[in-house]
Amino acid sequence: MRYLSFDLEATGLRENDLIIEFGMVPFDTETGTIEMDLKEHFFVQCPSFEELKPNLDKWVIDHNEELITKAHETGLNQVDFKKRMVSYLESDKVKEYFGNKKITLFGKSVSAIDLPFMNRDLGWEFMRTYFEHRQLDLSSVAYNLIDMGKIPKECQSGSALMNFLEMGDVAHTALEDAVNTAKMYLKLIDIVKDN
Secondary structure, three states, rough: OEEEEEEEOOOOOOOOOOEEEEEEEEEOOOEEEEOOOHOOEEEEEEOOHHHHHOOHHHHHOOOOOOHHHHHHHHOOOOOHHHHHHHHOOOOOOHHHOOOOOEEEEEEOOHHHHHHHHHHHHOHHHHHHEEEOOOOEEEHHHHHHHHEEEEEEEEEHHHHHHHHHHOOOOOOOOOOHHHHHHHHHHHHHHHHHHHH
C-alpha cells in the first residue's frame, strides 16, 4: 500500500496548542521505498517564544525555543498553510503517485494529537476531501506487535522503538520524524515477514 507519512511539531500537546512545523513524504510498502523527491516541509507561523512561554510545558521551553522562533519568524500563516497543503496534494506528481485517490495518512500518535490539530486548522471538509477516513498509526502497530510477542514490551515509546530498530534518536523535527516513522514501519514489516 501507499501512505503519506507525516509529522507535525506543535507548541505542546494541549487542545489550544499550535502547529509550528509540518513535514510529509509518501512511501510504498510493496516496494519498500520512500519517495524523497515528493517530500514537503514548512513552518507554520505562531506568536513569539516570549509570548508563548508563560503557557508552555517545561519540555517545550527546554527543547523547542529555536523551533518556535523559526516558526514565528518564517512560518506560513494559517491561510497560506492550507494553500500550501492544497498545492502539494493537487500537484500532478502527488496525484499520480496515489492514483488520483484519497490518501491514507500514516504517522505516530495520529489520533491523539495530529488529526485533532489538522481538523481544527485545515477544516473537516479539507480533511475529508483529500484523506481517507482511515489512517495507520505506528504506535498502534507497535502495540499490536508487542501483544503478539514480535517486539519487546519496551517498544511502546517512539524513542525505544527507534533504539530497538537501531535507528538512533528521535529528531523532533517534522520531516525527519515523518521519514523515520516510515522507515520504522518498513522495518517492522520485515520483522514480521522474517518470523
